[in-house]
Amino acid sequence: MAESTLTPDTTALQMLLGDEAVAFAAIDAGIAAAYAYPGTPSTEITECLLAEAERSGAFHANWCANEKTAMEAALGVSMVGGRAIVSMKHVGLNVAADPFMNAALTGLRGGVVVAVADDPGMHSSQNEQDSRVYAEFARTLCLEPGDQQEAYAMTREAFELSERFQVPVVVRLVTRLCHGRAPVLREPPRAKNPIDGAPDPRSWILLPANARRLWRGLLDRQPALADYSEHCGFNTLVLRGDDGGLGIITTGAGRNHYLENLPDLERAPSHLHIGAYPLPKAMIRRLCAHVERLLILEEGYPVVERALRGVLQSPLPIFGKEGGPGECVLPLDGELTPGTVRKALGLPPRPTVDPKQAGALPTRPPQLCEGCPHRDAYAAISELREELHDVVVAGDIGCYTLGALPPYRGIDSCVCMGASIGMAKGAADAGHQRVLAVIGDSTFLHSGVTPLMDAVSADTNMTLLILDNQTVAMTGTQPTVLSDARLGPVITGLGVPPEHCHVVHAHPKHRHEFAELVKREVAHQGLSVIVVQRECIVAARRHKEERRQQAHGEEANR
């Protein structure tokens, strides 16, 4: 074969983020396309894919309006034979749940891999949901890497499995893995699937008659899925004669913390590591027959633990995150750490410098950047709230959620992407007089357009502020799917009355005028929309630097 610049160097280790390992695996697996909506900690998967797509031109990649549209685009790729990866944070899978669940019924052709990044410990999220539960819900396979090299290997394997079993395969990641760097070795790439546009409609039209047959087919494939899990190399069982009666089950990154502490244990326990689901039941039974008690170390929900405890009396004591007195040795919330696992293993804590020596320290929560356009919007909201005490402000997800903190205390709620608009409508419907919704441009395009349609159809008595900073700032200034110039027509096109639709520039100079405008529109008995525009200063700086480098490059080329 001729040398190609696209051939990865399979002999060189690269320091990759877990996210980047997933991205390179998808490339080496021969994807036709990659789709995503930015969300910490999954964002760098698609950032890496976009950069590589631009460099090589070998596949298509783009940011989507939301995770649902991303998942549907991936299904389209599969329908005509290509492979696709969809990446999202854990709560993104809620948005994509409809196509995801149904994808398991279709007759997938090209492999579809759903890389989902969970955020135990809630570093940058509103909940700790565990995507392994979704995989089981959809009756599909889930692979859970424990390190960056495994993230690469499992993502490659996931494409094969998706095609073999005709199901979307979940690769479940967690924050520390996504954002941890370690050396990764790539393997020789595989050729892309041919694109042949010949799907069998009976496998893709989920009318009840087809869906019943396809559902039956999926159920009939379950033993094969279980069989894979039982025999694949990602699940490993080591039984020891001198384990002192202790068996350990680890999943994903739980293994790392276990191995970290293993040298300090007097006897090495018998150990089952689970990296592939459905649960390898026979392996679990073999471990349980061999030991007298069981400790389960899994990141996230007690998924394995619940399956094992069941309802009836377990034949051996199980230690983990739930259970009776003395059995809960790990917290149900937050991340596993080397320290919590150490304690669960019955080891004394490592000595440390006494943290009390630090004395009392102030907390330092994240805050809006100096010069951030949102500061101008929130200054006005604060002014309004001081004057009229009964203004309810439904907030949303993005940098501007930080307006919840002092000095602004500008919002009363933040639940999920787009919720501000629907919640404001509900509050207005219930009879509250002064209701604001505050949402960013990208979040509006993600999940705000449909609830605004509801508000338009009822001419709801609420005022919507769209804080248009012209980027997806929170996740690292990715471009929004529609430019700010195209945002206005979307809003008026939905039928918002033009006389109550305003576009203003956010600036400290205009704060007072802006507050007056908001006041007027809040007084209006009906729907108003105010778009407050100014580019995020971090994005602006980045664009300036890019222009500088471009000019520099052009000069050098001259």
Add this chain to the structure above:
Amino acid sequence: MKTDIVLAGVGGQGVLSMAAIIAAAALREGLQVKQGEVHGMSQRGGAVQAGLRLGDAPIHSDVVPEGGAQLILSLEPVEALRYLAWLAPDGVVMTAAEPFENIPDYPPLEDIHARIRALNGGHLIEAARLAKQAGSPRATNIVMVGAAAPYLPIDAAHLEAEIRERFRSKGADVVEHCLRAFALGREAGACIEA
């Protein structure tokens, strides 16, 4: 051999590039490396912490274990004190002396400095001053990489090579300033050790 480091600072101060330089130099040294990064919400001016684990045998956990760190390397004195529970009893705290005051209840600086000096291995480096002296006020984090150098299992030449590599695209001047910042930091760190 195993060296765990907790890198601390405030979002935007350059904690990540500090981690990246040391990690890459450790690879040049032939060490195994695990590097934790911080992305997302906490980057917006909040307290930021990143773990760096170096060793000559496989490293397991992605995070530094409590009591495992030999070094806390901080770009801000209050932040240096936040992670003492991760520091081994004989560990070193090396921090920039200058405060980053973006909170209303920042304690009196002399008080914070006194708490750091009271630690067994607590050291203050006038990193901002040294960075300015080197000709690049933004290179405080490079000064701190230099200050940490005597405590790292990495040849200083590898750290220098990495700094050169990272800043090459910004021009020869920037590289020159950064190398000077590194050297000044290294001197300051070495003085303490002796």
